[in-house]
Amino acid sequence: MKPGIKLKVIVTRRLPREIEARMMELFDTRLNEDDRPLDREALAQAVAEADVFVPTVTDTIDGDLIGQAGPDLKLIASFGTGVDHIDLAAARERGILVTNTPGVLTEDTADMTMALILAVPRRLSEGERLLRGGDWQGWAPTTMLGHRIWGKRLGIIGMGRIGQAVARRARGFGISIHYHNRNRLDGETEAELEATWWQSLDQMLAHMDFVSIHCPSTPATYHLLSARRLSLLRPQAYVINTSRGHAIDEAALVRLLEAGRIGGAGLDVYENEPVVTPKLLTLDNVVALPHIGSATIEGRRDMGEKVLINIQTFADGHNPPDRVIDPAG
Known part of the structure; x- marks a missing residue:
């Protein structure tokens, strides 16, 4: 950039107020004031005009859209950890850097x-509905019986940062930790978490009381919990998903x-968001949340700070710290 000329930054959704204020100070920034998702035409206009484009994980930035980018677009600074919504190969071919905001949403x-691990077997959502609906008749020895958490087995699919953070929490509730990962953890970490590695996902599923998904979004993880694999679960097992909705065959999950x-499911993500299979919302053994796993004030602020740092580092002529490398590149 020439000295004294600010980068033109276009943002697709509202960000935390302090992040937007700082972005306006540093750059020539266009915000999405009404916070409605941009349609395809508006996204195309944005990439055609921007020096830096700031989408979120719900914006589909595919090869066709990147092909409409203007000559000045050199950075896509995504607000979010996942990058499966961006065609990285197309961006690389056009010489466009892509950054994300990793590591701030783990906790x-x-x-x-x-x-969710606590809520589903103890029927917390169901109990609240009972109380709010005015149908509670008072305590009774056999009313609203759920299942004990202590002593149960948790199978974690994907033992990265989030999977390990879940394991640490679950240990405090007396849950034994098991995991399936492409690569086994080092001995020190495995010992710290008191975790048992299963090379076979199928074998692990058949022995768990809880299964929690924490794998990245890749073609290989699409319907990782397929109808066949879901059928391997014990009748009293619970499925927890705060990762990616398409990791589960949602229709098969409903049937089972x-x-x-x-036994039940605790879900924060869905296969066809924002559309949710209607039957999921009618089942008492399902706790369904609207994709709020990372929705904390602190987390959103930290994400915004990373976006700012990535853009400013780029403006200063350096490689942004959270640059995403296209696996095919």
Whole structure:
């Protein structure tokens, strides 16, 4: 950039107020004042005009859209950890850097996962509905019986930062930790977490009381919990997903929940967001949340700070710290 000329930054959704204020100070920034998701035409106009484009994980930035980018677009600074919504190969071919905001949502997502692990077997959501609906008749020895958490087995699929943070929380509730990961953890970490590695995902699923998904979004993880794998679960097992909705075959999950072949599910993400399979919302053994696993004030602020740092570092002529490398590049 020429000295004294500010980068033109276009943002697709409202960000925390302090982040937007700082962005306006540093750059020639266009905000999305009404916070409505941009349609395809508006996204195309944004990439055609921007020096830096700031989408979120709900904006689809595919090869066709990147092909409409103007000559000045050199950085896509995504507000979010995942980058499966961006065609990295197309960006690389056009010489456009892509950054994300990794590492700031670990604890928030782990907190929400643990909340779901507690909520589903103890029927917390169902109990609240009972009370709010005026249908509670008072305490009774056999009313609202759930299942004990202590002593149960948790199978974690994907033992990265979030998976390990969940394991640390679950240990405090007396839950034994098991995991399936492409690569086994080092001995020190495994010992710290008191975690047992299963090379076979199928074998692990058949022995767990809880299964929690924490794998990245890749073609290989699409329907990782397929109808066949879901059928391996014990009838009293619970499925928890705060990762990616398409990791589970949602239709198969509904069928097994309805048939009593699975004990229950705690879900914060869905296969076709924002559309949710209607039947999921009618089942008492499902706790369904609107993708709020990372929705904390602190987490959103930290994400925004990373976006600012990535853009400013780029403006200063250096490689942004959170640059995403296209695996095919």
